[in-house]
Amino acid sequence: MFMVIAALLLLSVAGFARLNLDIDFNDYFAPSEPRFVAFNSMMDKFERHDQLWLLLETDSDWRDKEPQAQLMVFLSLLNASQDIASIQGYNQFVEGTAKQDKLLAYKTHPRLASVLSQGGRALLLQLQLNTHRVQDFTNQSLWLDDVLQRVNNNSREYWQPLGVNSYLNGTHALNWQYAKVLIHDLSWFAPALLGIIFLMALLFIRQRLWVFALSLNNLITLVLTIGVAAWLKLTLAAITAFVPVIIVTLGFAYASHLYFGWRAEINRGQTNEQSLRHTVKINQAPLFYSSITTIFGFSLLMFSPSPPIQSFGLLVSFAVLCNYLLTLTSLIFFAGYSKASASKGLDFSAVIQIAKLNAKRPLAVMTGIILISALALLSVSKLRLNDDPLSYFEPTNPFALSSQKMTQYFAGINLQHYVVSSANDEQLAKSEISFIYKFSRFLKRQPEVVKVQHIGDWIKSAGIGKNQFKQILASNSVKELGLASELSADKQSSLVTLYLQPLTAMELISFEQKVDIWLTEHSAAVKVSPPVASNLMFAHLSVDNANNMLLSFALALIALAILLSLLKRSPLFGLMGLLLNFLPLLWVFALWQLNGGFISLGTAVVLGMMLGIIVDDTLHLMLKLPDSKALTVTSMWQSLNKVLPVISFTTLTIALGFSIGLLSAFAPIAQLSLLSCLVVIFAWGFDVLMLPVLYWRWVIPKQ
Structure with a gap:
């Protein structure tokens, strides 16, 4: 086993040199995306001065x-x-x-x-x-x-x-600060993560060999995951900096189920070998299915149109698989040498008491949940896509400050371009220039537009007519005239540049649609490209990503319901699992909307990934509870008394681990971190408070 691990580690390390560590904001766009291709074509055709x-x-x-x-x-x-x-x-x-x-x-x-x-x-x-x-x-x-x-x-x-x-x-300054944010995050994430692991080990896992084995497994998983990123040449971005935090946090939380099962058996007087065999036996199925659901949840991120988010999903999915295999091999190997005596276990007795108290009022609990969920649905329906990539930096960031100054003194940095060409691919003539003037007048009347620049500015400033300009253009190159920013080298295309007010993603798309309607009615004599702009591309990316994540979330919910129905041999358990994992996300996003939150790149990713994480506790609870025929009130509480403390520990671990993202200076990571922590805590609340009520009302036979 260790020879195989060593060989894989050597292979991974050998590929580290292949890692592409260049940081570019344009990495969020797929190279084959039509808007991105058009953007690069425009950059090649015209001389740009915004770098x-x-x-x-x-x-x-x-x-x-x-x-x-x-x-x-x-x-x-x-x-x-x-x-x-x-x-x-x-x-x-x-x-x-x-x-x-x-x-x-x-x-x-x-x-x-x-x-x-x-x-x-x-x-x-x-x-x-x-x-x-x-x-x-x-x-x-x-x-x-x-x-x-x-x-x-x-x-x-x-x-x-x-x-x-x-x-x-400019774009160079944007990428410069983008790289600095990534370095800042990594410099904070590593020590914060180590501190949390040390704290949890000190308070709950006091066995050195177990802590060593858990840490070793996470280190091996991280190296192998980096190796996958290197050999596959995956696109990495600032949001990828959060991947190691997720890997280590989940690895530590999942494997803790084995430790606490082993500890419980040791306290019962079993030998080390007997305790290990027992904890593997009772946890093998929950660990397997929870790993499968987590892998499935993160794999759905690969449906995102953004390469870094696809890489995000693939890397975490691979890491969860590695950690699962290492947990049942390497961890058990080292744990076999543990020498432990009976000691006090997890003290989460208050959780059990709260669950019992709550279960005595099932009607009130169910009524309250239904009412709050109805209000949450109303709140979530008001969520809007309000993404703006230029606001991802903190207000004190140098790029954010410079952007404010560009808006204060000049026309800002929210640019949009239209390429106007001759319908017959000929040199620009009177008809094209007339259209540009007409198009410019329309644009200047729009409240979103601050300024419009085009070739007509030069003609007016020179005080010449269109025919005279055509003669000058025919006898001189574009470079000689100094018009490379407005005219292509072949003189067949001209660039119309708009400076817009700061707009959100949906406002940009709405403005695009308004201009498209006008162009449809007035551009028959010329060819006009779709609008070309990095902000607009990001707006469409945010919309497409949010739609894909919503679809992925729906698929994951359906898959979860089917899985639980098959495992527990009843559609009732599928419905229960669906409620226990859908409602936490619904409530969190409702609170997010009430506090002025919106759908962005980071918040949309939460939809795609969190269901695969929070379902794990539900699986551990349901699979460790007796079948419905053998289930009584007494056996239910006996089982919950064993599982709920461990669930509470894993929730605390994941919440603390994910909270590290709040230290990020990059808005998508901070948003992803905050919502993930809230979802994990709410999911724990539903498992502790709602699951016993559902079992009490729906599963346990009347006595």
Whole structure:
């Protein structure tokens, strides 16, 4: 057995070098997703300037001589950096290069307002990075962290003594902070998890060999799981940082059933071998079926349209399988050398007393549950998808602060693009430009739109007609005209860029639908692409993910009801299991809605994964209770007296373990953690308070 484990560990470690540790927010999109393909096509076709912005804020006016002189010195420092390939933005107006080599004599430059705020308090510099040092780092994320940290430190070192604030924004800055959040989470998760395990072992599991075996199994499982991620080249993201917490927490909680069964037999005076045989015998079926249901629950995450969530589900499913096999092999091997004497077991007697007190009032309990569940259904029906990936960071995060400044001084960072092309794939002509003007006027009338940019801005600023512009365009390249941000190199496509107000996912989709209706009526003479934007892609991803998770949850509920009906040979038990595991989720999401919560990437994942976890306690309870024919009030309480303390321990362990996610600086993990803890606690409450009542009313024969 240990030779096989060692070989698998060596194979896993050998694959660690294949791990893709580059952190990119775009990893949440499937490479073949049509919107993502269109987004990348747009990025290739047009010159984009939103990768890295440096915003400088001052109390004076950047158009004054002294601030401009300070800016020139700073620009020389940036140009001296080997990591900066070029600088564009307001510096081009200060240096006088904004109109250089332009064939069009602009009256007022159409992009000045995009790089200098009204009143002159803020300016933007667009930094193009030189990638020649990438090969010096293990991955691109480390290179980006090094470069942006240097730029950030140099900016602050130069400007802070002068009373100027500097902020980094753009896709590079987003990925930089995204990676920092991941590092922050991992640095907190590991010690917090070890602390919780130590606490639970100190309070409840005081056998060194058992603690050693449990810890070893979790370590082996983690290494094997990382090996799977490496060899399969799975897409990892910030949300994947929570996977080790789930693996260790579940592994520790599930295996504790064997320990407490063994401890109970030791207290009865049985030998170590007899105690181990007995605990394996009574726990083997519940452990098997609970592992199957957990694997099934997490496997449903693979129906998500997002690759990191698919990886999340696959990795936890694999880990649960590994932990189950190790629990019945490695754990039992080491436990065989334990030497223990009788001692006081779990002290959860209060739980039994509460359950007995509750069972004496079955009608009141059932009526209360029905009424609260009806109100919960009403509350859940009001839940809305309100996801916004730009709000995933804490308000004090540098990217969140820079985004606020971009909105305060400029048009914000919520961009959306439409590609307008000739219907016959020819060079843009008068009809296409006329449509762009018409489209722009419609967009500017919409309350969601802050600003619209397009090729017509340059034509108006130059004071020329459409025919004259067509002649200039025919005799010069797009690069010579400096219009690569608005025109494709073949001159057949033009980009219309919208700056939108901060919008939620559903508001973005609603705006998209409104524009689509207008385009259907007015774009017959030209070709207009669907809207292209990372925020809009994320909005559709959130909707698709939520729908898939809801469907997965429904399938899991049905599968659970069928499984319990077959195991207990009665559809009544299937109905009971369905109620015990559906109602906790219903109540938690109702509370979430009442407190202003909404459906997001993290909360939708809870639907997909938690049913597989909370059903385990129900399985342990139902499978360890006698069959209905042999069940009496006395035998029911005798069985519950053995199982409920262990269920309480596993609930406490899982709740404490999952609460670690509340330390995360990434909103989806914090939301997932909070809701998971609540669901586990509510599920425990239903198992303790509602299951005895259901047995009392429906199962135990009248005496």
